[in-house]
Amino acid sequence: MKPRPENSSIKRGANLLLQGAALTDLSCPACSSPLFRLKDGTLWCAKDEKKVVVVKEGQEAPKQTSASGTTYDKLEATLMTKIADIEGKIEKTEDMDELQKLTSALSELLSSIEKIKKMKA
Numbered sequence: 001m002k003p004r005p006e007n008s009s010i011k012r013g014a015n016l017l018l019q020g021a022a023l024t025d026l027s028c029p030a031c032s033s034p035l036f037r038l039k040d041g042t043l044w045c046a047k048d049e050k051k052v053v054v055v056k057e058g059q060e061a062p063k064q065t066s067a068s069g070t071t072y073d074k075l076e077a078t079l080m081t082k083i084a085d086i087e088g089k090i091e092k093t094e095d096m097d098e099l100q101k102l103t104s105a106l107s108e109l110l111s112s113i114e115k116i117k118k119m120k121a
């Protein structure tokens with residue numbers, strides 16, 4: 001049987017994907033194979049089985065996205081606390097005016113959370 005280097009590099013690539021690596025649109029400067037991005041951000045050539053350093057503008061962009069994602073998460077958590085707070089008040093109140101205020105505040109909070117979820121997506 002002939003050795004199949006191409007096939008084994010495909011297998012290694014598939015293994016990388018299983019480990020959570022992502023296929024990028026970059027190619028290896030040495031062998032032109034598509035590069036994988038490992039979970040720690042390392043670019044990896046499955047054919048050469050080595051780390052590849054590709055300097056490309058805009059690579060910092062994903063980090064910025066995750067930073068603002070954290071801000072949204074915090075905001076969402078704060079709003080969720082307020083919702084729980086209002087929910088408790090709605091349960092206790094017997095004043096119809098107060099109930100109306102509470103429910104409208106609640107629906108505003110819920111739509112804010114909807115917006116945050118869309119921005120995060």
Ligand SMILES: [Zn+2]
Pocket residue numbers: 028029030031032033045046047048
């Ligand atoms: Zn390579």
